[in-house]
Amino acid sequence: MDIKLKIGARIKELRTELGLSQEAFAYKAGIDRTYVSDVENGRRNISAELLEKIIIASEITFADFFNTKEFKK
Amino acid sequence: MDIKLKIGARIKELRTELGLSQEAFAYKAGIDRTYVSDVENGRRNISAELLEKIIIASEITFADFFNTKEFKK
DNA sequence: CTGTAGACTGGCGTCGACG
DNA sequence: CCGTCGACGCCAGTCTACA
Numbered sequence: 001m002d003i004k005l006k007i008g009a010r011i012k013e014l015r016t017e018l019g020l021s022q023e024a025f026a027y028k029a030g031i032d033r034t035y036v037s038d039v040e041n042g043r044r045n046i047s048a049e050l051l052e053k054i055i056i057a058s059e060i061t062f063a064d065f066f067n068t069k070e071f072k073k
Numbered sequence: 074m075d076i077k078l079k080i081g082a083r084i085k086e087l088r089t090e091l092g093l094s095q096e097a098f099a100y101k102a103g104i105d106r107t108y109v110s111d112v113e114n115g116r117r118n119i120s121a122e123l124l125e126k127i128i129i130a131s132e133i134t135f136a137d138f139f140n141t142k143e144f145k146k
Numbered sequence: 147c148t149g150t151a152g153a154c155t156g157g158c159g160t161c162g163a164c165g
Numbered sequence: 166c167c168g169t170c171g172a173c174g175c176c177a178g179t180c181t182a183c184a
Contacts, residue, residue: 003125003135021147032179037149045120047158047177052076062076062144071135094166105160110168120158120177 005042006070007051012040014058029057078115079143085113087131102130
């Protein structure tokens with residue numbers, strides 16, 4: 001499975017767990033709302049720095065972000 | 074600490090564990106040699122797809138790549 | 147609230163070359 | 166073997182707007 005899709009799905013999972021809309025989440029992370037939509041749908045090849053912003057907004061660590069079944073193969 | 078530096082250090086660590094030169098490693102990953110140099114030195118903001126190529130060449134998973142002390146804070 | 151589209155700027159990623 | 170440089174195409178990331 002495409003890495004962009006895996007990351008997008010994980011972001012959406014974490015965002016919904018926080019009960020935030022894409023707009024509120026994007027604002028919290030300090031990034032563009034339409035980009036969050038694109039990334040969640042696996043349409044964009046995200047960079048390390050932007051992913052860090054998203055991970056911080058998700059109130060999680062890099063290690064935990066990738067500590068899921070999909071990222072262990 | 075900058076995320077780019079953390080990732081660069083981790084890549085260098087894994088590459089040297091495999092006993093590969095930057096050139097051999099770049100070839101194995103299918104990417105440019107000079108870019109490996111830049112990334113290892115934290116000078117470039119790498120994308121998810123390229124990082125995936127590097128992780129595969131490192132013979133490791135995304136989960137394990139980030140399963141280190143530096144990525145747990 | 148979300149998806150998508152168009153337009154735009156900066157920087158990713160490649161390549162050849164040199165110390 | 167590695168770092169760095171210049172050049173360059175293409176896409177990351179932003180913004181506005183509409184369904």
